[in-house]
Amino acid sequence: MTEVTYRDALNEALAAELEADQDVVLIGEDVAAAGGVFKVTDGLLDRFGPERVRDTPISEQAIVGTVLGAAVTGLRPVAEVMFADFAGVCFDQIANQLPKYRYMTGGQVSVPVTLRLVNGASTGFGAQHSQAVENWFLGLPGLKICVPGTPADAYGLLRTAIRDDNPVLLFEHKALYMRKGPLDPGETVPLGRADVVRAGEDVTVVATQLMRERALQAADRLAEEGIRLEVIDPRSLVPFDLETVVRSVEKTANLLVVEEGPGSGGWGSTLVARIAEEAFEMLDAPPRLICTDETPTPFAAELEEAWLPSADAIVGGVRDLELVAA
Amino acid sequence: MTEVTYRDALNEALAAELEADQDVVLIGEDVAAAGGVFKVTDGLLDRFGPERVRDTPISEQAIVGTVLGAAVTGLRPVAEVMFADFAGVCFDQIANQLPKYRYMTGGQVSVPVTLRLVNGASTGFGAQHSQAVENWFLGLPGLKICVPGTPADAYGLLRTAIRDDNPVLLFEHKALYMRKGPLDPGETVPLGRADVVRAGEDVTVVATQLMRERALQAADRLAEEGIRLEVIDPRSLVPFDLETVVRSVEKTANLLVVEEGPGSGGWGSTLVARIAEEAFEMLDAPPRLICTDETPTPFAAELEEAWLPSADAIVGGVRDLELVAA
Amino acid sequence: MTTKAASESTEPTLGTDEQRALFARMVEIRSFEEAVQRMFAKGLVRGTTHLCQGQEAVAVGACAALREGDTMTCTYRGHGAVLAMGAPLDRAFGEILGRAGGLCNGKGGSMHLTDVSVGALGSFAIVGAHLPISVGAAFTAQQRGSGAVSVTFFGDGSTNIGTFHEAMNLAAVWRLPVIFLCENNLYGEYSPLATTTPVADLTIRASSYDMAASRVDGNDVIAVWEAVAAAAARARKGEGPTFIEALTYRFVGHSRSDPASYRPDGELDQWKKRDPIALFAERLIESGVADADEVAALRAGAEQSVAEAEERALSWPPPDLQSRLEDVYA
Amino acid sequence: MTTKAASESTEPTLGTDEQRALFARMVEIRSFEEAVQRMFAKGLVRGTTHLCQGQEAVAVGACAALREGDTMTCTYRGHGAVLAMGAPLDRAFGEILGRAGGLCNGKGGSMHLTDVSVGALGSFAIVGAHLPISVGAAFTAQQRGSGAVSVTFFGDGSTNIGTFHEAMNLAAVWRLPVIFLCENNLYGEYSPLATTTPVADLTIRASSYDMAASRVDGNDVIAVWEAVAAAAARARKGEGPTFIEALTYRFVGHSRSDPASYRPDGELDQWKKRDPIALFAERLIESGVADADEVAALRAGAEQSVAEAEERALSWPPPDLQSRLEDVYA
Numbered sequence A, B: 001m002t003e004v005t006y007r008d009a010l011n012e013a014l015a016a017e018l019e020a021d022q023d024v025v026l027i028g029e030d031v032a033a034a035g036g037v038f039k040v041t042d043g044l045l046d047r048f049g050p051e052r053v054r055d056t057p058i059s060e061q062a063i064v065g066t067v068l069g070a071a072v073t074g075l076r077p078v079a080e081v082m083f084a085d086f087a088g089v090c091f092d093q094i095a096n097q098l099p100k101y102r103y104m105t106g107g108q109v110s111v112p113v114t115l116r117l118v119n120g121a122s123t124g125f126g127a128q129h130s131q132a133v134e135n136w137f138l139g140l141p142g143l144k145i146c147v148p149g150t151p152a153d154a155y156g157l158l159r160t161a162i163r164d165d166n167p168v169l170l171f172e173h174k175a176l177y178m179r180k181g182p183l184d185p186g187e188t189v190p191l192g193r194a195d196v197v198r199a200g201e202d203v204t205v206v207a208t209q210l211m212r213e214r215a216l217q218a219a220d221r222l223a224e225e226g227i228r229l230e231v232i233d234p235r236s237l238v239p240f241d242l243e244t245v246v247r248s249v250e251k252t253a254n255l256l257v258v259e260e261g262p263g264s265g266g267w268g269s270t271l272v273a274r275i276a277e278e279a280f281e282m283l284d285a286p287p288r289l290i291c292t293d294e295t296p297t298p299f300a301a302e303l304e305e306a307w308l309p310s311a312d313a314i315v316g317g318v319r320d321l322e323l324v325a326a
Numbered sequence C, D: 001m002t003t004k005a006a007s008e009s010t011e012p013t014l015g016t017d018e019q020r021a022l023f024a025r026m027v028e029i030r031s032f033e034e035a036v037q038r039m040f041a042k043g044l045v046r047g048t049t050h051l052c053q054g055q056e057a058v059a060v061g062a063c064a065a066l067r068e069g070d071t072m073t074c075t076y077r078g079h080g081a082v083l084a085m086g087a088p089l090d091r092a093f094g095e096i097l098g099r100a101g102g103l104c105n106g107k108g109g110s111m112h113l114t115d116v117s118v119g120a121l122g123s124f125a126i127v128g129a130h131l132p133i134s135v136g137a138a139f140t141a142q143q144r145g146s147g148a149v150s151v152t153f154f155g156d157g158s159t160n161i162g163t164f165h166e167a168m169n170l171a172a173v174w175r176l177p178v179i180f181l182c183e184n185n186l187y188g189e190y191s192p193l194a195t196t197t198p199v200a201d202l203t204i205r206a207s208s209y210d211m212a213a214s215r216v217d218g219n220d221v222i223a224v225w226e227a228v229a230a231a232a233a234r235a236r237k238g239e240g241p242t243f244i245e246a247l248t249y250r251f252v253g254h255s256r257s258d259p260a261s262y263r264p265d266g267e268l269d270q271w272k273k274r275d276p277i278a279l280f281a282e283r284l285i286e287s288g289v290a291d292a293d294e295v296a297a298l299r300a301g302a303e304q305s306v307a308e309a310e311e312r313a314l315s316w317p318p319p320d321l322q323s324r325l326e327d328v329y330a
């Protein structure tokens, strides 16, 4: 068990899969010679050579289409789309091709593609480089979606994603790259298994990535007052481990979901709806979603922080819930 | 009051706005000489001339970017994206440019763009031409979204959309083009005002477009058994008239949402979540969402019909709700 | 016209049997498309279809130049190309009819015929989307040193969409074994090329990528075969991609609902005089590859295969309803 | 090299005052960028910034050829272009600092400087996305017969993305008054052009659209001005768009975090010998437009304006927190 950064964990996962399987290749803008804009792929060109680790032109549609074509003909490619916002320029490939190809052909192909995308706000990159865009892809059966929040999950989910025979989008939160955590090399993480990050009796809080971190901060603070949060990180949104959340709500009778992004059409609303449908009777108070303001991401540091759900906001949300439930 | 088809209603709305305002222009693939793939723009080239009604190359990114640039410099353009699925190829323009431009510039521009997109299943067009894709755009503040279900709403919302100083996506359901309904020319429909299509005391059913039609069929059948549905068509998803739904649920204490598409990340889940958050105490039974299977759209007629929520499925959903509530 | 000489090959030729087989295949495709047209006219199928009568020489000539292990991607107007790769007629009909025995078990439909077992990797309904997919297939070939090539069919109108540009550029910069086969049938949907495209000779566009290019008579199956064979030979040697513009014409409307009234008077008739099947029949006879009776027999045989396949497909049941839930994930 | 002659204009020239103003503007931009670099180094701003030292002649030469009513769009590397259009230095600093008085009230940041009041329609952070936006501005101009042109700046690497192709094609087929100004600084991020692009002369790409094109020394402000003036004159006469490739070099890394270690030894030094500001200073003196003292005075004046503007901007408060909820909808 070593302590590594989220970034290095991702790097190690890529290296491990490139090592394990000759069919794994890695392409993307500046992933090879430069080792990636966020240095996640540093050193991989040297280790695995220019055939398997390739820089591409600025052509996201071609990048995603190419890994798709490569996957259905036998490779197991990984592509970096860099900032997740750029999924916009290759959205057709991600939404209309990757998840539908197998289905439309009656199962003639499998599509073992992994896309890595750099997600999220809090770092002052402005409205076109700060989105958490996993929600763009929720209604697209055929895709799987991972949102790791720790080095171990980043490592374990990325390895699982690469080995998966389906297209997987793995979102890396840019604010977490330098966060350190324990890593047990070789330890993969299955998709569809939530992590109960902190056990508690009073309120179930579900959050991912940066919001998970803030939920844990809120949990620490509330613990001082004797309010015990159960913090759950779903880790993958598709498949989603609803059962773990239901089990928790059964115990706590209270649900708070914290999401980075505007609330409409997100996994947070979807989870709240699912729990309302399936665990209505268990709830002592209306479930709650805390999310960003309904605006694009503002640039100025003060505005961006006000826009994002803070640990304070989570504390406040829990207090409101407790009042109603009491 | 005349009876017109949904298609002709759209055509009349376009003609009326082209007539009323010289700054309105219409561009898209085959919208001019051919009058549109679905004939929605038939005759407009002849009436308004080749400067204002223009055919474009197959270049959706350029189409949307062009109307954006035209809008911020003073025109009030309308673009057709044809099949809504093609929003995938110009998603960046719709998601990252249209809704963020005004915000990122601190309000220096307004973006009076209207995009028309042809939505939906039930007509055998296969997985890449049958999606109802309004949900792709829910989490993008800055956009408005209309989903008309009748000729009058199509007409009224399209006119309002064109006059709106913000980017509006108007989804036309392809299965409804030949449906007839009354139209009072000149009657516009505001965005953000739901229509209580049928009043009832027992269950609130919220549905749009093709699902609205099926909800009404279900309502007819259940009425024979004395179960009275209140059918609400939100008509626009952004802004969303939550108040009308809350008022209805206050009365019926039961909510069923019917959505064309997989349920994750959609307006249906969002609505269920909002009601669970804000009207929890009013509900007699868990709210329910009926949607399609979690798969791409299958081609074969039998499969596609099985995939879509049917009037039968709505009847069944209502019966389940009534059982729980009773 | 071309930016780089794409040919200069050793000029291989097609034998007698091969030429006859090509002819039969072209007739099969024609006959298949006519049958599909009737099915839609009779209301046996919902949705839409995009037929390729008049363009058979492109699909057949190009696919004949491929070998096992090569792959092909095409558009919604792809029946001809998929059949040219060797997909079974009955299962192709079955797919268009949405039957259980269809190539894709009825989940794809007319726009998505696919038979991976013969290298027909897929038919795609989003203009331009499949070009990078062929680039990816070629990437696999390069990576593995398999010598395989991937050919991708698309129309003149598709050369205006972003993916065309990105796919061409990436294939060129990585020198991938891709053949970009543009079927220039003069229209994109209802729009004549000149209204959407500022150049009339599309091979010019290859120069933006320093890519080899050639222009061929798309109604001459042998010319198409030669151009593709030369491109494939170069690609297999690691010399990179080629862009081929095949000039052709569709005898029917863009899709089911299109009466094609935008065509200038007489244009269709002119092109019908250059019907690729009639042209090839003449050539077979003139060159002594087959006499008139043999040609007639090939034609009759092909038509009969199609008729029998159609009948078989029509006898198949619709897919099991539960099958709609399968094949989402591997 | 060029597909069509883009010049053959009446060769207008710049007067003494104009040339001096251009020089001062270039110095302002250099000095502005250096100040921004220091702000980031000091940690006064989060996020990233993309500076344009070394490329000032392109922005200044091009924007000087525009007139009132014309519009300009540019990239995240857009400080120079936005200032060249006449945006106030202090409000530009303010925006980068995320202050209330910033051009966009602190909502945009370094990558999105915009000042619509001077025709600086926007800076965009998605590669290629703004090209069709300039096409749209030109569409308005054509529609209204205003005679306005729209210039859009982008880099060499951006010529590989789909929107480049679509925007060029649409502008050409509609003969819109757009000037596509490609700043070829040899790298897209950290990738040398040749690793991503199979052609070295990007003007070749204009031929795919039968578009006029020219290539200029992007470190020669007068040459840039001439090329853009000629293109603008053509555009105003209804003769359609022009593609201009300006050869230049950025003296700093791609963005804040880039030490630019991918550059071959000596490359930067070579280019620094062709510093556009030094070149222009020499030229001003040689041609008698200004003597050495006057040049020094212009330089000092510009630097002082920048220093004062920086100070003002630094004194501004952060935006009111509630302002984040405004400007979503009109």
Ligand SMILES: Cc1ncc(C[n+]2csc(CCOP(=O)(O)OP(=O)(O)O)c2C)c(N)n1
Pocket (backbone or CB within 6 Å): B029, B058, B060, B082, B086, B089, C077, C125, C126, C127, C128, C154, C155, C156, C157, C158, C159, C183, C185, C187, C188, C189, C254
């Ligand atoms: C992205 C996208 N835009 C538009 C369409 C609608 N569409 C289908 S076929 C077609 C014309 C294509 O023309 P061309 O490439 O010349 O091929 P052809 O149909 O002539 O074979 C269009 C515009 C589409 N399917 N996908």
Ligand SMILES: Cc1ncc(C[n+]2csc(CCOP(=O)(O)OP(=O)(O)O)c2C)c(N)n1
Pocket (backbone or CB within 6 Å): A029, A058, A060, A082, A086, A089, D077, D125, D126, D127, D128, D154, D155, D156, D157, D158, D159, D183, D185, D187, D188, D189, D254
């Ligand atoms: C669609 C998209 N892909 C990738 C990026 C990341 N990116 C930002 S700048 C850049 C390089 C652009 O190079 P070039 O066009 O030559 O402009 P330069 O930065 O040299 O001025 C890249 C890849 C982006 N912003 N948008």
Ligand SMILES: [Mg+2]
Pocket (backbone or CB within 6 Å): C155, C156, C157, C183, C184, C185, C186, C187, C188, C189
């Ligand atoms: Mg065509």
Ligand SMILES: [Mg+2]
Pocket (backbone or CB within 6 Å): D155, D156, D157, D183, D184, D185, D186, D187, D188, D189
């Ligand atoms: Mg560059």
